[in-house]
Amino acid sequence: MRLFKRKNPKPPVRRGPSGRVARDLVTPEGVALTIQLADIGERAGALMLDLFFMAVAMVAMTIGIIVFGGVIRSPFAAMVGAILLMFLLRSFYFTLFEIRWQGQTPGKRIMHLLVINRSGGRLTTDAILARNLMREVEIFLPLSLLGLAGAAGGSAGWTVLSAIVWVGILVLLPFFNRDKLRAGDLIAGTIVVHKPKALLVADLAGAEARGVEPRAAQPRYHFTQAQLDVYGIYELQTLESLLRRGKLGGSENLVVVAERIARKIKWTGNEFRTDSFNFLNDYYVALRSRLEGQMLMGRRRESKHDAA
Amino acid sequence: MAGTLRSVQFRREREAGWRRLEELVGRAEKKGLKALSADELFELPQLYRGSLSGLSVARSISLDANVVEYMESLCARAYFVIYAGRQAATKPIQTFFLHRLPSVIRRAWLEIAVAALITLLGTVAGYSLTMQNSNWFYTFVSSQMAQGRSPEASTEDLKAVIDGSKKTTTTPLEIFAVALFAHNAQIGMFAFALGFAFGIPTVWLLFVNGTTLGAFLGLYASRGLGLELGGWLLIHGSTELFAVILCGGAGLAIARSFVFPSLMGRLESLAESGQRAATIVIGAVMMFLVAGLLEGFARQLVSDTTTRYAIACGMLVLWLGYFTLIGRGASNAPVQAQES
Numbered sequence: 001m002r003l004f005k006r007k008n009p010k011p012p013v014r015r016g017p018s019g020r021v022a023r024d025l026v027t028p029e030g031v032a033l034t035i036q037l038a039d040i041g042e043r044a045g046a047l048m049l050d051l052f053f054m055a056v057a058m059v060a061m062t063i064g065i066i067v068f069g070g071v072i073r074s075p076f077a078a079m080v081g082a083i084l085l086m087f088l089l090r091s092f093y094f095t096l097f098e099i100r101w102q103g104q105t106p107g108k109r110i111m112h113l114l115v116i117n118r119s120g121g122r123l124t125t126d127a128i129l130a131r132n133l134m135r136e137v138e139i140f141l142p143l144s145l146l147g148l149a150g151a152a153g154g155s156a157g158w159t160v161l162s163a164i165v166w167v168g169i170l171v172l173l174p175f176f177n178r179d180k181l182r183a184g185d186l187i188a189g190t191i192v193v194h195k196p197k198a199l200l201v202a203d204l205a206g207a208e209a210r211g212v213e214p215r216a217a218q219p220r221y222h223f224t225q226a227q228l229d230v231y232g233i234y235e236l237q238t239l240e241s242l243l244r245r246g247k248l249g250g251s252e253n254l255v256v257v258a259e260r261i262a263r264k265i266k267w268t269g270n271e272f273r274t275d276s277f278n279f280l281n282d283y284y285v286a287l288r289s290r291l292e293g294q295m296l297m298g299r300r301r302e303s304k305h306d307a308a
Numbered sequence: 309m310a311g312t313l314r315s316v317q318f319r320r321e322r323e324a325g326w327r328r329l330e331e332l333v334g335r336a337e338k339k340g341l342k343a344l345s346a347d348e349l350f351e352l353p354q355l356y357r358g359s360l361s362g363l364s365v366a367r368s369i370s371l372d373a374n375v376v377e378y379m380e381s382l383c384a385r386a387y388f389v390i391y392a393g394r395q396a397a398t399k400p401i402q403t404f405f406l407h408r409l410p411s412v413i414r415r416a417w418l419e420i421a422v423a424a425l426i427t428l429l430g431t432v433a434g435y436s437l438t439m440q441n442s443n444w445f446y447t448f449v450s451s452q453m454a455q456g457r458s459p460e461a462s463t464e465d466l467k468a469v470i471d472g473s474k475k476t477t478t479t480p481l482e483i484f485a486v487a488l489f490a491h492n493a494q495i496g497m498f499a500f501a502l503g504f505a506f507g508i509p510t511v512w513l514l515f516v517n518g519t520t521l522g523a524f525l526g527l528y529a530s531r532g533l534g535l536e537l538g539g540w541l542l543i544h545g546s547t548e549l550f551a552v553i554l555c556g557g558a559g560l561a562i563a564r565s566f567v568f569p570s571l572m573g574r575l576e577s578l579a580e581s582g583q584r585a586a587t588i589v590i591g592a593v594m595m596f597l598v599a600g601l602l603e604g605f606a607r608q609l610v611s612d613t614t615t616r617y618a619i620a621c622g623m624l625v626l627w628l629g630y631f632t633l634i635g636r637g638a639s640n641a642p643v644q645a646q647e648s
Contacts, residue, residue, distance in 0.1 A: 084486055087494075122391060129583075136498055136500075136501045186504075189582070196380070197381060200323070200327075295368070
């Protein structure tokens with residue numbers, strides 16, 4: 001990615017299963033992993049949570065310091081502690097958590113976000129420091145500017161206004177680049193990703209899926225090659241998600257789809273109307289077997305529009 | 309027929325390994341790698357590599373969308389646990405102070421020199437203008453900062469501030485010192501972060517900082533108190549100004565790598581210099597802490613000008629010696645490893 005000149009035309013934005021922007025990250029083993037970038041909304045949510053936790057911590061500290069100052073009868077020592085703690089909290093809350101929690105803060109953990117090194121290597125302490133020191137101008141400067149804008153009128157107004165415009169550009173930076181990098185990510189070489197969590201469910205083509213003995217898993221319906229050449233991978237995987245949802249209930253859809261497929265492949269017979277799940281499942285297994293066989297021979301039929 | 313599907317067979321053979329990896333990764337995610345036993349730590353990368361090759365196979369032979377999605381997510385999670393975690397260094401604090409910090413500062417010597425030059429220019433400008441016409445003082449120093457030390461004040465009053473016979477503030481020393489530290493450290497971080505705006509605000513901040521200093525010097529010099537003020541300011545100022553200049557240099561280093569990127573390209577070069585600049589800022593924050601202590605305690609306790617100059621020069625020599633001499637030679641290997 002380049003900021004100023006782009007030699008090659010922009011490739012289209014890829015999206016993962018959850019609608020997040022996907023990006024390839026090549027591991028040291030040389031395998032390209034698909035990483036889901038965090039949404040700007042998710043990151044804003046994590047930031048709000050963290051700021052909330054900081055505010056709570058500040059209130060708790062203030063109370064603690066007042067009580068402590070009363071106990072040791074030295075309000076000055078308590079003041080020293082308060083100023084130091086506030087400074088540490090403001091400047092190093094994010095840094096310390098990201099160092100201790102491997103790239104996560106409490107807010108990020110709740111939102112399932114994670115900071116990683118953009119080029120696939122390790123996340124260094126320096127990178128964590130750099131990305132969080134930048135928050136001085138990204139968060140705390142806008143906050144103090146808001147206060148300043150309220151206090152100052154007239155002469156100072158223009159200075160404040162131009163500062164607000166500049167800070168606005170800085171804050172909106174994640175909207176203007178493909179990797180949704182904020183200024184801190186830019187100077188630290190980091191990227192914020194969504195931590196995936198997909199579950200492995202039973203294979204529809206395996207015997208377990210139907211809850212029967214392997215011997216009984218023989219298909220009831222058999223299809224000809226011409227009947228299998230009607231569809232491609234896209235339709236196969238749509239059918240897969242439909243069957244997975246169908247197992248949880250809601251069989252009306254299955255009947256409709258079974259009827260449509262039967263019409264399309266010119267199926268003769270009527271039993272699929274009452275037995276639509278098994279009919280579709282058998283068709284799924286047969287189609288997958290056919291398409292996977294083709295794949296082994298080096299042909300991927302992406303959808304029904306590709307030549308069989 | 310269903311049982312003979314290759315992708316089904318493949319999954320049946322590999323699934324136990326995936327489940328085991330998922331369990332280990334899940335535990336490491338919750339409680340960190342410490343939650344795993346030595347045997348499990350040994351097992352983890354093997355399972356990860358197995359799953360990674362499994363992912364490649366699954367992509368090429370399986371059309372089960374759930375399996376491919378699960379493998380993608382499992383491998384990514386394992387990758388995060390194994391590689392993306394923070395780099396654990398042996399003796400991190402020792403390495404930081406004895407190698408990393410001084411060597412990083414040496415690498416940015418040009419930017420730091422430019423930052424020092426800008427501060428000097430500001431000081432000269434503030435000084436000469438105030439010497440010519442004392443009304444310039446009000447332009448450079450806000451009344452809040454002057455605290456009564458303005459051209460209107462009598463020479464005796466001005467003198468009283470610096471020899472400690474008149475307290476500028478009624479707050480106790482400790483609070484004064486800590487508040488100064490927090491304030492200055494934040495200004496330093498600002499100078500760094502503003503480097504992102506092509507360094508222009510950083511240059512401005514350094515120059516203004518210089519003019520304020522120059523205006524005070526000019527005011528006191530016009531009353532024949534220049535030497536005494538020098539001692540009063542420099543006892544902590546040699547450390548504090550140095551730290552401000554380091555932060556400014558860090559900001560300029562960011563701007564430089566952005567405007568004139570190295571062969572790596574703009575983003576990579578920005579990322580690399582940003583990490584180095586952040587290291588400098590952390591070093592500077594510690595210098596601000598020292599400066600705050602000197603300003604809060606030493607200055608109020610030591611009122612003799614000669615002793616003040618001795619402390620100021622001593623600190624300057626100490627910092628210069630630390631940044632130029634420590635961690636040479638042997639430092640190269642660990643620094644390179646950290647930056648890669």
